[in-house]
Amino acid sequence: PVVKNEVTERLQKFITGDEMNGSEPKLIIQKVLYMSDLKQDQNRLDLPLKKLETEDFLTIEEKLALENEYEIEVRLVGPTLKMYKEPMRLVIQNVTNTRKLVLKTNWYRFVEDNKEHLKELSKI
Template structure:
């Protein structure tokens, strides 16, 4: 017993009372909480690191896919497509795209005369040109297609773009080969939604294509632009901005539209 007391006194040991024990427990709990917060911060940093790394990998994959698509598009230019079934699968029947020499004569009537006068006098348009006269096919009215095709071999002129605009639409870079244009409808009102012009290779030929909100435009004007109608697409400049106008010059029954 005496030996034990000597050891305690020599070690300067003082037994804990209940208040000291609680204080020590609080200190230990505070330290543990501090360590846990530090561990949690480190864990969150690692999670953010792996999350950012995953996003960067997905971004890199997307860039590679776009580059591969651009390269395939570049290689496909000047070559005949092996299949165009993806283009015509929703069309009621396949059609033969007419050659330039087979195109019918350009319709000139009161509608085209009134249109020209309206563009020049009321729209203050310049550089007015007839781009194409074509039949409005079922594929031009489908929501799944959402574009108006203007095949190169049916164009009346290919000189309606500036050199800068032409370089954009022939670009191989996806999502960068579009130019925004304005579209005047068959009722001679400028359409409120955005429209874009680009170039595609379909039906074994190059095509200028009006897209983005084409289906909505057609739907809003479907009483004037019926399937089987003969339409004309004109281009003009308004304060140097490229605009197009679409008018029906001959309905399926052989009667032109009224402006």
């Protein structure tokens, strides 16, 4: 399912328009950022799988790679609707009966480069 509001509509136009010439988004979520999401020593963004209504945004190959503890390189569109220059790594982590997708590697750099938009309790 795709969340629909003004922000996600702009994002969808960016993805499918001339800027990226991409396909229809498979999943757009909104998440409130907490202090732990913004800390340098954490350098990651957790996305609990049980809060995602679908995993259909991943291909079969991507799901298999993640299940086999491989990392997938992904790109992020920042809050100013520009593709972020540094790739991230997406992994699945199993922590205390909770499975979650985790964006890592360059997450804190992304936060620092977008700090005027990414603050505690911000929605992304």
